[in-house]
Amino acid sequence: MSKEPVAVVGVGQTKHVAARRDVSIAGLVREAARRALDDAELGWADVDAVVIGKAPDFFEGVMMPELYLADALGAVGKPMLRVHTAGSVGGSTALVAANLVAARVHGTVLTLAFEKQSESNAMWGLSLPIPFQQPLLAGAGGFFAPHVRAYMRRSGAPDTVGSLVAYKDRRNALKNPYAHLHEHDITLEKVQASPMLWDPIRYSETCPSSDGACAMVLTDRVGAARAARPPAWMLGGAMRSEPTLFAGKDFVSPQAGKDCAADVYRQAGIADPRRDIDAVEMYAPFSWYEPMWLENLGFAAEGEGWKLTESGVTELDGDLPVNMSGGVLSTNPIGASGMIRFAEAALQVRGQAGEHQIDRARKVLGHAYGGGSQFFSMWLVGSEPPDA
Amino acid sequence: MPEVLKAPLVVEFPFTRSLGPVQSAFLTGLRERVVLAVRTSDGRTLVPPVEYDPVTAEEIRDLVEVAPTGTVTTWAWNHAPRRDQPLGTPFAWVLVRLDGADTALLHALDAPGPDAVHTGMRVRVRWAEERTGAITDIACFERYEGSPDGGDPAEPTGHTGEFDDPVTGIVARARLEYTYSPGRAQTAYINALADRRNVGERCPSCRKVYVPPRGACPTCGVATSEQVEVGPRGTVTTFCIVNIKAAHTANLDIEVPYVYAHIALDGADLALHARIGGIPYDQVRMGLRVEPVWTEGARYPDHYRPTGEPDADYDTYKELV
Numbered sequence: 001m002s003k004e005p006v007a008v009v010g011v012g013q014t015k016h017v018a019a020r021r022d023v024s025i026a027g028l029v030r031e032a033a034r035r036a037l038d039d040a041e042l043g044w045a046d047v048d049a050v051v052i053g054k055a056p057d058f059f060e061g062v063m064m065p066e067l068y069l070a071d072a073l074g075a076v077g078k079p080m081l082r083v084h085t086a087g088s089v090g091g092s093t094a095l096v097a098a099n100l101v102a103a104r105v106h107g108t109v110l111t112l113a114f115e116k117q118s119e120s121n122a123m124w125g126l127s128l129p130i131p132f133q134q135p136l137l138a139g140a141g142g143f144f145a146p147h148v149r150a151y152m153r154r155s156g157a158p159d160t161v162g163s164l165v166a167y168k169d170r171r172n173a174l175k176n177p178y179a180h181l182h183e184h185d186i187t188l189e190k191v192q193a194s195p196m197l198w199d200p201i202r203y204s205e206t207c208p209s210s211d212g213a214c215a216m217v218l219t220d221r222v223g224a225a226r227a228a229r230p231p232a233w234m235l236g237g238a239m240r241s242e243p244t245l246f247a248g249k250d251f252v253s254p255q256a257g258k259d260c261a262a263d264v265y266r267q268a269g270i271a272d273p274r275r276d277i278d279a280v281e282m283y284a285p286f287s288w289y290e291p292m293w294l295e296n297l298g299f300a301a302e303g304e305g306w307k308l309t310e311s312g313v314t315e316l317d318g319d320l321p322v323n324m325s326g327g328v329l330s331t332n333p334i335g336a337s338g339m340i341r342f343a344e345a346a347l348q349v350r351g352q353a354g355e356h357q358i359d360r361a362r363k364v365l366g367h368a369y370g371g372g373s374q375f376f377s378m379w380l381v382g383s384e385p386p387d388a
Numbered sequence: 389m390p391e392v393l394k395a396p397l398v399v400e401f402p403f404t405r406s407l408g409p410v411q412s413a414f415l416t417g418l419r420e421r422v423v424l425a426v427r428t429s430d431g432r433t434l435v436p437p438v439e440y441d442p443v444t445a446e447e448i449r450d451l452v453e454v455a456p457t458g459t460v461t462t463w464a465w466n467h468a469p470r471r472d473q474p475l476g477t478p479f480a481w482v483l484v485r486l487d488g489a490d491t492a493l494l495h496a497l498d499a500p501g502p503d504a505v506h507t508g509m510r511v512r513v514r515w516a517e518e519r520t521g522a523i524t525d526i527a528c529f530e531r532y533e534g535s536p537d538g539g540d541p542a543e544p545t546g547h548t549g550e551f552d553d554p555v556t557g558i559v560a561r562a563r564l565e566y567t568y569s570p571g572r573a574q575t576a577y578i579n580a581l582a583d584r585r586n587v588g589e590r591c592p593s594c595r596k597v598y599v600p601p602r603g604a605c606p607t608c609g610v611a612t613s614e615q616v617e618v619g620p621r622g623t624v625t626t627f628c629i630v631n632i633k634a635a636h637t638a639n640l641d642i643e644v645p646y647v648y649a650h651i652a653l654d655g656a657d658l659a660l661h662a663r664i665g666g667i668p669y670d671q672v673r674m675g676l677r678v679e680p681v682w683t684e685g686a687r688y689p690d691h692y693r694p695t696g697e698p699d700a701d702y703d704t705y706k707e708l709v
């Protein structure tokens with residue numbers, strides 16, 4: 001029996017900010033869930049199950065927060081699942097929800113991811129003082145910066161590429177009312193003059209720390225037929241993982257990322273992603289990850305991704321827009337960041353992205369990764385349902 | 389086999405919490421010696437209050453005061469109170485349904501012994517002397533024989549949860565205590581480091597040498613045991629220059645900028661991470677040949693410094709980047 005086609009009929013998110021001191025965690029997730037239901041013109045009773053994701057519990061120090069969030073998400077008396085795959089969790093949460101619909105376990109599923117970074121210890125919650133081990137020397141940026149240098153060496157990309165990405169993403173964010181950073185006076189010169197934190201990564205080439213939540217309503221063909229607005233259809237979705245460190249690990253272009261993309265393209269019948277996909281919303285917490293992931297995802301040959309960035313192809317009005325929402329570089333409530341990518345892909349093919357809507361958004365890829373480049377999750381959504 | 393290392397590991401953070409409107413009123417109420425409940429649309433009264441109706445999922449904000457007296461619905465005796473529990477002497481954990489409420493609140497009951505506690509017993513709040521807007525503003529519950537009618541001083545005053553200067557956030561301390569053991573393979577590695585030797589393990593299947601060893605190969609999924617000494621010299625495969633001081637206490641005495649590098653020790657099949665010294669930070673490069681610098685009594689090399697050899701050719705280490 002073939003899978004049930006999965007449609008996104010509701011998308012909701014909070015206005016992402018540095019600190020939402022006016023709401024509890026329950027109040028935060030409620031806001032995004034309510035907006036997704038409103039977008040779908042559905043009520044709590046229309047939802048059959050809830051699938052929720054967030055980053056590790058120790059970020060906010062609430063153990064298994066999903067248990068206390070059941071009331072806020074209308075999950076009482078329904079199945080509720082928690083997904084946990086580090087920074088990629090927003091993406092894998094959406095895929096677990098989608099699979100429940102595809103397998104005809106449930107007709108309509110609410111999926112949601114969140115982080116309240118202002119109440120968290122994201123940095124040291126992940127860097128515990130383990131006995132006998134030499135303490136970590138450099139923090140998250142220090143973990144990823146050497147891999148960026150390795151990419152620059154391999155590809156011969158000019159030093160300026162990272163700043164071009166940051167300048168683009170921050171300008172895109174100005175068109176997205178939900179984005180955290182709205183730097184109205186941003187210029188390329190300001191990005192390039194910002195201090196080097198972890199050389200080769202500059203301050204303006206790093207993501208902020210945000211409070212926020214994102215939710216989607218996923219449903220089957222029957223639900224999609226009743227939808228208030230055009231649905232986004234899932235054409236392919238996949239997850240892959242690999243160890244954080246192993247002999248032969250390619251941090252610049254991890255094998256798990258390539259395999260994950262290949263699986264999505266196979267499901268969706270994509271022969272040439274550069275030609276067949278209209279836009280990409282990818283998880284790039286540091287600007288240099290745009291060209292790196294463009295190669296990993298098959299949009300450019302190895303060592304060539306930066307040329308797409310440099311030539312303006314990835315601009316909002318380019319031939320392959322990347323991170324139309326402003327990306328993780330402009331908004332990063334960690335646990336929600338993957339789902340925001342997936343939701344942005346859905347908004348684009350539904351024609352609901354507002355000021356940052358692109359033309360011809362028929363097929364858009366949403367991408368997330370997490371941990372030490374060890375978890376990957378992606379989906380491709382389209383404006384038309386998959387071929388029967 | 390030498391003894392496997394063990395050490396205590398305490399993980400402790402002060403977490404902040406934004407309360408939102410309902411918990412804010414509840415905790416501010418405790419500060420003012422008022423217990424607030426929330427009323428659901430079907431007329432039930434919930435203590436502690438919640439923001440969303442457990443049955444209908446609707447937002448609920450109708451705050452009502454309940455009495456500081458109530459009835460024990462069930463209990464368990466705590467023979468040996470632990471750190472940070474409400475009372476330092478043995479006490480009962482109790483669920484108390486306060487007068488006027490439909491649900492029960494979990495707290496501690498001060499009682500001389502388990503024989504003095506029973507389901508159905510009448511209790512009242514014992515307020516803490518110092519109150520800050522926290523659940524600990526209720527020091528505990530205590531036995532209460534007073535009559536609820538007849539001018540009881542504990543009668544609620546009809547408070548609706550409006551306060552001057554409400555508490556909007558709290559700090560919740562979390563503390564976890566573990567006994568940590570690095571396991572057999574890492575113990576051997578750590579013990580060898582005490583003699584300033586880097587000893588890894590080779591996978592019997594793919595022949596890759598892991599330093600530090602993990603006791604198993606993450607790609608092949610097989611146990612490793614063949615010990616291989618690597619280094620002490622190695623090659624910088626990639627690096628970054630750290631310009632910001634990390635908040636981590638272990639790093640406080642390291643001056644910025646410094647170079648944080650991935651170093652492939654000679655004979656190892658993946659890089660380890662270390663600081664580079666003995667060379668200006670802006671002269672460090674990929675391919676630089678380095679060796680460890682030890683300080684007396686240290687468990688690990690303090691940093692690595694250039695050996696003076698010619699740089700390694702990119703092709704010799706590119707698989708390790």
Ligand SMILES: [Zn+2]
Pocket residue numbers: 591592593594595596605606607608609
């Ligand atoms: Zn192996």
